[in-house]
Amino acid sequence: MPDTAPLRLAAITVYGDRAAAALQQVTSLLDSAGIAVEETQELLALIQAGAIEGAQGDVLELAEHPPENSTAPAVQGWVDAVQAAAAELTHLADRTLTRARPAARPAAPPTPPASTLPTLIDEAPQEQSEQVLAAAERIFAELTGRSDYSREASLETLAVVLTAVAAEDQAGYITQLEDFATRNRDRLTELYRKYGPGGELARLERSGLIEQPESIVICERLDAAPMLLQGVWEGELEESTLERFTQLWKFGCNTSRGAQPVKAR
Template identity: 30%
Template sequence: MSVADGGRQWPDEVSVENARATLLQLLARAGVPSDDARQLIGLLEAGALALAHEELSGDSVRPGSTPGDKGEPYESGRLDGARDVLEELGALAERTLVQAVGAEGEQGAAAERPRARRMEVERARVAVTPLYLSFTAVSELDPEVTDEVLAAVLGTMSPRQRAGYAGRLTEFAADHRARLERMFAGYGPDSAITMHGRYSLLHSATSIAVLERLAAAPRELREEWDAVELPPAWLDGLTTAWDAPA
């Protein structure tokens, strides 16, 4: 069944649960562990609620946003009601996110930075690849350690922070676009420096993810880097390319 609202038909609770169960079964057939699949679905649900909250937080809570003039008492009541609904919508988005990834803890505590799961690594890969390709071309020299590098990057964050990492990466790339363009032009796949091991990470999409963490959490990144025994020269080379004068 579905719920009718002004002539529209909305999926009811049973239909929503059916869709969720179907998606879980399809993901299981594709080899996605059930815990990862449930977290991914939970992030989608929390994100949909958060985006709805953001959209409705605009005109709906501004005085005079209702057509016509029905008087101050009506307007005041409407605004109070809209704010109450938005507050509950925000709380629902928060509860859904907590169910998916857990409550946020103190950053830096080992218990709050568990080892990255396969699905989290894949989400990071999906986020960073198009950003990288907006600056340079695919490299034939891309080191075959993408998962290890991304796991080290994600190891600097709590699950809650990982949930919003795609947005953080996009913001970082936008804020530093000119600098990234110069870096890849001077040291990336299309530059004269193509075989130097020190700059190998410039041939990987993970370079943008590593740079963002070098700026945001350098100590934690180096700890994770050493833990998975990645070449220290890669970090040094990336730092040299990033700091090169314009």
């Protein structure tokens, strides 16, 4: 069988050249339409970062398809390599946005035009954390029948996780969370049944999040804004905890996820 690697590499070069030309054309068109250069740079960076995040999902799916007839050590090596590649894609997406943001936010910015981009928050109000936790507790109790968890730990985690909800969505977030739980009830039930305390695969769950009601909020954010969730989590909470829980939610259940509403962030 001929080696197709040189052809694939040549195709990558062609795609790169076409992408550079397309970026130049889009920049020129937006400039002609009166869009500020800074805003154009940030919009293009967001599109690029989103494409990288989509590629990360495709890469992670490879973890479930190791080469045929692989030994157990080889399978584990395959999974580790796939996860390492996926993690690097996340860092690439973050760097793409970081490079664009300094130019997009000068010291004395002009009055920005109306934008559909979400408004990020630095801190979730205590009252909001309390109300979201109360909703998560109700859902968690319905799905698991459990109430033996650390409410203090839940509030500490939600104080971070809720900063991954745009300011525009904060007021209606409880409804958004309840809708998510309704759409994904079967998948959530499977998640807790398999990996929760006493579950058939509980020994594989090592993050501790699945024992807490805020895990429902984390599942919702993993579906709606995974990159934003990871960004606010880093440096605030144990990163490996989120990584392990993400694997369970994305790849540990056979039940399909509910359709994501178009307007959800």
